[in-house]
Amino acid sequence: MNEILQKTTWRFVDQSISANKRSPLESFAMDDTLCHLVGQEMSDATIRTWVHHDAVVLGIQDHRLPYIEEGMATLRANGYEPIVRNSGGLAVVLDHGVLNISIVVGEQIPLSINAAFDVMVDFIRALFPKVAHKIEAYEVVGSYCPGSYDLSIDGKKFAGISQRRMKNGIAVQIYVCVEGSGSERAELIRDFYAAGLQGEETKFQYPVITPHVMASLQELTGEIVSVQEVNERIRQQLAEWNGMLRENPLQQHETDLYTFYLERVLKRNESMLTK
Incomplete structure (x- = not known):
């Protein structure tokens, strides 16, 4: 254990319920806020959950697709609202069966990029002890938003990890496909790229999406596991490590900082969509 x-x-x-009907852009602003607070030693290191x-969160490269409007129309036709994040990475699906986790620490804890990723890998293994020995980290070819820290079981990806550093803070973020069909989510992204590329060379x-390489934890473990159950596992794990649970939403003096970062994220997203 790390x-x-x-x-x-x-x-x-815990924003696993409160963020449900909000834009994912608000979560990016929240992680920027926490990076600032933790990096400036204005807050303890933080673990945040959100749904x-x-x-569908698009990366900058996604928005440069030659037929991006057609791609986004495909997402909307399937009931998914596209947004653009001003950072690396590629398209990721968010829905009620996907739990997102952010681990935010300060650079006072010296972590290389890979070491920070390893913290998240160890955290996920701690949450799922029965299959911890089967969870591997490597790029799963054919998955959406592929990366060297894709998490898989038996060759099928169920989670992807990203990282953001700012204001002396480090935010390691993961999306975990807990419930539902991983391959159906992958089909959605496959169709998005097909509509956005229309065979044009770029x-x-x-990524060339092959849906069968993606699955949810529910599918991979054969257990009836839910997002809220995993969220409760996190709560219990932190209580065990800390001796008690320090569950603290943003305080009044922190909300002004959040408002600043939210306005910045919204402006960046608007400028991306109007290019």
Whole structure:
């Protein structure tokens, strides 16, 4: 087990229900806020959970697709609202069966990029002890938003990890497909790229999606596991490590900072969509 997880005093921010009907852009603003607070030693290191319904988060490269409007129309026709994040990475599906987790620490804890990713991998393994030995981290070819820290069981991806650093803070973020069909989510992204590319050659190599390489934890474990159950596992794990649960939403003096970052994220997203 990673010593950082066990020896750090964690603040827990649970937005697994409260963020449901909000834009994912609000969650990016929240992580920027927490990076600032934790990085400037204005808050304890934080673990935050969040869920958003029926959205596809696009990366900058996605928005450069030659037929991006047709691609986004395909997403909307399937009931998913596209938004653009001003960062790396590619298209990711968010819905009620996907739990997102952010681990935010300060650079006072010296972590290389890979070491920060490893903290999240160890955290996920701690949450799922029965299958921990089967969880592997490597790029799953054919998945959406592929990366060297894709998490898989028996070759099928169920989670992807990203990382953001700012204001001396480090936010390691993961989406975990807990419930539902991983391959159906992958089919949605496959159709998005098909509509956005329409066979045209591009300098950037977009992923060729093969839906069968993606699955949910529910499918991979054969257990009836839910997003809220996993969220409760996190709550119990933090209580065990900390000796008690320090569950603290944003305080009044922190909300002004959040408002600043939210306005910045919204302006960036608007400028991306109008280009």
